[in-house]
Amino acid sequence: MIVPATPPKVRVVTLKIDDKDLSAREDETILEVARQNRIAIPSLCFLEGLSIWGACRLCVVEMKGSSRLLSACSTRVTEGMEVQTNTERLRHYRRVILELLFAERNHVCSVCVSNGNCELQSLAQSCGLDHVRVPYRTSVYEVDPTHDLFRLDHNRCILCTRCVRVCDEIEGAHTWDVMGRGIGCRVVTDLKRPWGESASCTGCGKCVQVCPTGALVSQGTSAGEMRKDRRFLPYLSQMRGVR
Amino acid sequence: MTHTITIEPVTRIEGHARITVELDDNGAVSDAKFHLTQFRGFEKFCEGRPYREMPALTARTCGICPVSHLIASAKACDQLLSVSIPPTAAKLRRLMNLAQILQSHALSFFHLSSPDLVFGWDAEPSKRSIFGVMSHNMQLAKDGIRLRQVGQLIIEILGGKRVHPAWVVPGGVHDALSRENRDKMMQMMPEAMQIARRSYGLFKEVLPKFADDFDHFGSFPSLFLSLVTPKGGLEHYDGLLRIKDANGNIVEDMIPSEDYPRIIGEAVEPFSYMKFPYYKPLGYPKGMYRVGPLARLNNCDFCGTPFANVALAEFRMLQESRPVLSSFHYHFARLVEMIFCIESIERLLKDPAILDTRVRARARGNRNEGIGVSEAPRGTLMHHYKIDDHGLMTWSNLIIATGHNNLAMNAGVKQVAQKYVNGQRLTEGMLNRVEALIRCYDPCLSCASHAVGQMPMQIELRDSKGRVLDRLSRS
Numbered sequence: 001m002i003v004p005a006t007p008p009k010v011r012v013v014t015l016k017i018d019d020k021d022l023s024a025r026e027d028e029t030i031l032e033v034a035r036q037n038r039i040a041i042p043s044l045c046f047l048e049g050l051s052i053w054g055a056c057r058l059c060v061v062e063m064k065g066s067s068r069l070l071s072a073c074s075t076r077v078t079e080g081m082e083v084q085t086n087t088e089r090l091r092h093y094r095r096v097i098l099e100l101l102f103a104e105r106n107h108v109c110s111v112c113v114s115n116g117n118c119e120l121q122s123l124a125q126s127c128g129l130d131h132v133r134v135p136y137r138t139s140v141y142e143v144d145p146t147h148d149l150f151r152l153d154h155n156r157c158i159l160c161t162r163c164v165r166v167c168d169e170i171e172g173a174h175t176w177d178v179m180g181r182g183i184g185c186r187v188v189t190d191l192k193r194p195w196g197e198s199a200s201c202t203g204c205g206k207c208v209q210v211c212p213t214g215a216l217v218s219q220g221t222s223a224g225e226m227r228k229d230r231r232f233l234p235y236l237s238q239m240r241g242v243r
Numbered sequence: 244m245t246h247t248i249t250i251e252p253v254t255r256i257e258g259h260a261r262i263t264v265e266l267d268d269n270g271a272v273s274d275a276k277f278h279l280t281q282f283r284g285f286e287k288f289c290e291g292r293p294y295r296e297m298p299a300l301t302a303r304t305c306g307i308c309p310v311s312h313l314i315a316s317a318k319a320c321d322q323l324l325s326v327s328i329p330p331t332a333a334k335l336r337r338l339m340n341l342a343q344i345l346q347s348h349a350l351s352f353f354h355l356s357s358p359d360l361v362f363g364w365d366a367e368p369s370k371r372s373i374f375g376v377m378s379h380n381m382q383l384a385k386d387g388i389r390l391r392q393v394g395q396l397i398i399e400i401l402g403g404k405r406v407h408p409a410w411v412v413p414g415g416v417h418d419a420l421s422r423e424n425r426d427k428m429m430q431m432m433p434e435a436m437q438i439a440r441r442s443y444g445l446f447k448e449v450l451p452k453f454a455d456d457f458d459h460f461g462s463f464p465s466l467f468l469s470l471v472t473p474k475g476g477l478e479h480y481d482g483l484l485r486i487k488d489a490n491g492n493i494v495e496d497m498i499p500s501e502d503y504p505r506i507i508g509e510a511v512e513p514f515s516y517m518k519f520p521y522y523k524p525l526g527y528p529k530g531m532y533r534v535g536p537l538a539r540l541n542n543c544d545f546c547g548t549p550f551a552n553v554a555l556a557e558f559r560m561l562q563e564s565r566p567v568l569s570s571f572h573y574h575f576a577r578l579v580e581m582i583f584c585i586e587s588i589e590r591l592l593k594d595p596a597i598l599d600t601r602v603r604a605r606a607r608g609n610r611n612e613g614i615g616v617s618e619a620p621r622g623t624l625m626h627h628y629k630i631d632d633h634g635l636m637t638w639s640n641l642i643i644a645t646g647h648n649n650l651a652m653n654a655g656v657k658q659v660a661q662k663y664v665n666g667q668r669l670t671e672g673m674l675n676r677v678e679a680l681i682r683c684y685d686p687c688l689s690c691a692s693h694a695v696g697q698m699p700m701q702i703e704l705r706d707s708k709g710r711v712l713d714r715l716s717r718s
Contacts, residue, residue, distance in 0.1 A: 110303060110407065111299045111303065113295075115409070142291070143291060143292065143293060143635060145633040145634050146633055151293065219634075222296065222412040
């Protein structure tokens with residue numbers, strides 16, 4: 001006989017998102033509640049099943065009573081909360097964030113292996129980003145092609161750290177890390193050894209599949225050929241024992 | 244006093260260029276130069292990228308002939324993989340290359356050059372455009388637009404989009420051809436053939452009007468370089484290199500494309516961003532050669548399709564027992580090739596093997612150097628790559644069709660200028676002839692500089708101290 005797990009003692013709160021009356025468990029975040037209720041909030045670093053990072057700031061929302069913008073992925077709902085997810089101010093900030101992401105590294109969609117299957121590209125399209133108003137940095141970023149199965153292209157990396165989290169939290173290998181600060185920030189394998197020489201990498205490819213852009217891709221792919229396979233994602237939450 | 248006449252930019256060509264005509268003290272033309280004024284640097288910024296990106300990356304060189312770059316690049320990558328691609332993949336690539344040549348030739352002949360042929364060099368500038376052709380001969384304009392559309396539609400059906408399809412990949416092609424799509428293409432062929440034959444007939448009718456121009460329109464002895472089939476037939480996708488001289492003697496034959504560095508050298512000049520390739524044994528600049536439709540038809544022994552074979556025989560009648568030397572006949576050659584393309588496309592589509600689903604060989608980089616050579620609409624296109632052991636590009640060299648023609652274009656401009664340019668006055672007609680000569684080569688400067696140009700034209704007459712004596716401009 002299966003004994004049902006004791007439900008955690010959580011309260012239910014009521015709140016408004018985009019003037020819609022909703023109820024939610026108090027341990028849920030604004031982003032989770034919004035998505036359950038089919039309210040779209042863009043995000044890049046958030047991935048259900050992984051820990052919350054709150055770095056990309058694309059999911060920022062406005063809350064009544066607060067002049068500060070809050071990231072929906074890392075803010076828990078509270079009783080009586082009134083949230084707006086799609087105001088002029090938010091659209092402006094999201095566009096600026098995307099423009100800065102595009103200007104920072106060399107995201108050349110037309111020749112990228114993830115062209116047509118990229119979360120950054122789709123977000124830019126949905127936000128109406130047809131040009132970037134700041135100058136591109138056009139710095140040279142290297143490509144690490146040393147792994148037998150996969151390739152890392154720093155030019156396309158947006159530092160969402162999904163790879164770092166999935167490798168540590170799900171695969172348990174902790175191959176990936178982040179080094180450097182500011183503009184010199186990079187994801188690295190085994191304390192900046194070439195990926196192909198990494199002793200900890202199991203070659204499972206989860207990092208590649210969760211990467212939102214063409215930064216981590218399979219070897220042997222040409223322009224537009226990389227399709228991320230996220231069928232394992234629904235199991236991430238179960239593996240971590242979260243709900 | 245030495246004068247210089249500058250024509251800038253040159254119009255109705257793909258890209259942005261300037262022509263300067265230098266006059267001596269007597270006002271006679273002493274020299275003429277064709278300048279390419281843009282630099283793009285593809286060869287350099289490819290370095291460090293994975294070689295598998297090269298087809299899509301180098302295709303961005305051009306919006307007119309991206310397929311040609313895709314194909315030459317993919318062939319170079321096939322060598323890096325050390326694979327022999329499935330025969331159906333080769334046929335499908337060949338099909339797309341032919342469609343590309345068809346659409347590009349239609350663009351060059353109908354949209355860019357037909358105004359000159361219909362109205363003559365001295366006609367009013369406002370009339371000499373595709374719109375002028377439309378009001379004068381609607382059928383001709385419609386034919387041109389439709390023929391180009393057929394080529395573009397085939398590219399779209401095969402590759403998913405008309406410009407920059409990423410369908411040609413190292414090792415073959417991305418998807419197989421479905422029966423339904425094959426039938427769609429088949430349906431367009433009879434109409435395309437009708438248009439090509441009608442235009443060919445029309446061109447032969449207007450040809451005698453330009454008889455005076457044949458000998459002054461870039462008509463000079465030069466070598467001709469192109470690919471031919473192992474039996475010496477007309478070839479655009481694969482094949483071996485052949486060089487013929489102006490007397491019709493074959494000086495190099497059956498050269499595998501990998502051996503191009505043995506016969507082709509590259510020089511640079513300070514006045515242009517375009518390189519000056521030359522035939523090595525003759526040295527620079529004596530080793531001038533021409534590529535493109537004229538060279539292909541001069542070099543091949545036969546076309547290999549029924550109507551194109553007849554058209555080739557008629558083309559050969561332009562000059563007795565020697566290669567056709569006048570650059571004016573690039574137009575003629577283009578029409579013959581359009582017919583050849585349509586017949587060949589039809590033949591490929593009728594081959595049941597075209598529907599085979601085995602269209603890709605999978606491998607990883609097994610060699611550090613690869614060379615891909617194919618025939619683009621404007622001539623022989625060479626992609627040469629070197630990669631490291633992990634597949635990152637360490638070096639690349641692209642020799643573009645328009646680049647091969649660089650020395651010949653300069654020689655042609657000088658010849659036309661000597662015949663038609665009079666230093667005392669600047670006239671529309673003479674400038675048009677200089678420009679039209681360039682247009683014969685259908686230069687793709689965006690490719691050759693590895694640009695999108697604006698179309699206003701400015702001509703300046705300068706003295707030896709650089710003072711502007713006369714200026715003519717149009718926008």
